[in-house]
Amino acid sequence: MKNKKTFNLSLLNTAQREAVEHLYGPVLILAGAGxxxxxxxxxxxxNMLRQGVKSxxxxxxxxxxxxAIEMRERxxxxxPKDVAKEMTVCTFHSLCVRILRKDIEKxxxxxxxxxxxxxxxxxxxRKLISRHSAKDESLDHNFAISLIGRSKNKGIPVSDKEGTLIGEIEAAYNNELKLLNAVDFDDLLILAVxxxxxxxxIKNFWRERFKFITVDEFQDTNHKQMELIQLLSGSDQNVCVVGDDDQSIYGWRGAEIKNILEFERFFKSPKTITLEQNYRSNQGILHTANSSISHNVGRRSKSLWSKIDSKENV
Structure with a gap:
């Protein structure tokens, strides 16, 4: 294989090299910032290609x-470009669109x-609120959309405590989409699952299609995304997830930090590799950051370090 850039394992540190060379079975790569x-x-x-895996x-x-674009470019x-094009590099939503376009009629x-x-x-x-609201009722459309999305992702209808009107809007919204042969972004994931x-x-078709799965920014996955990954992984469970529980910021939109904290519950006997050598900051900054974040409850143990020396802490 003639490459534009040389593939050189010697440029990687020990933990990075271990992650690159461990290709089979479930792998959790804990990658701290930098x-x-x-x-x-x-x-x-x-390296998968070099070891004979088909792109x-x-x-x-x-x-x-x-x-996704940056990953494809790199x-x-x-x-070679023709080999790179055969590899599927995409977002969760575009993956679900591909699955649904093929078989959603089922x-x-x-x-x-x-x-x-x-x-x-x-x-x-807005149209549904206008249609269903009484004169003395009001409901913010953004609030309604947020509740409907949360309801879909959790698989639980909007509760009575949110009010009768929002329940009616939710039911009407879902019915209207179905009548229009339309889906929203939450539906893409839910319907694919x-x-x-x-x-x-259908499940076996996609398992045979994708025998090696890599998921980036795994700390931001929600329940349905984890479910999708599990459904797509075959008996070999060649699934590599990469993330950092210390960088999880999307809990408000349904991200489940337990996906990374309890990865062993979802995939049997995974290999865990922790990247701790930092290339951005000096040791003084990292010492302060480590001391601060170590007090967080419910996190994977890791301690970033750097060869960039510093005489003073921050």
Missing amino acids: TGKTRTVISRLV SEILAVTFTNKA IGQMI IGYKNNFTIYTASDQVGLV KLLKEDSS
Whole structure:
């Protein structure tokens, strides 16, 4: 394989190299801030190809289109473009779209379904609030959309304590989307999970398609995203997740920190590798950061260090 950039394990530190070389079975890479996470992930994906894994069997999932584009570009700097194109590097949502476009008819939709944007949601919810509200009632559309999304992700209808009106809006919203053969972004994940759960032939198709799964920013995954990963992983469970529980910031939108804290509960006997050497900050800064964050309750043990010396702490 002729590469634009040389693949050189000697450029990696011991923990990074261990992560790059451990390809089989479930792997949890705890990557503290500034520890070369992206370089490690890219090197690991490239090493899969060097070890004979087909590029078409590799799935790498991240959270934003920007991150997916950056990952594709960096992979393309190390392997031929035609090989890189066969590797699936995408967001959770685009992965779910791919799954649903193929087989969503099995759960009552047409495969040319429309995906509602945030502005589409606002327009529909405003219309429904106007239709269902009494003269003396008021309901903020953004609040309603937030509750509906939370309800979908938790799999629990809006409770009575939120009010009868929001319950009516939620039911009408979901019915309206179904009538329009439309889904919102929350539905993409929920329906993909439903499809894989209910049809083993579809689940097995995607398991055979993606034999090696990598998930970046794993600390930000929610319950349904974890469920999707589990459904896609075959008996070999060649799943590598990369994240840092100390950097979890999306609890407000449903991120489940227990996905990373209790990874062993979801995948049997995983290999855990901790990246602790920091390349951004000096030891003084890291000493202060470690001391501060060590008091956090419910975290994976890690202590960042650096070869960049400092005589004073911060």
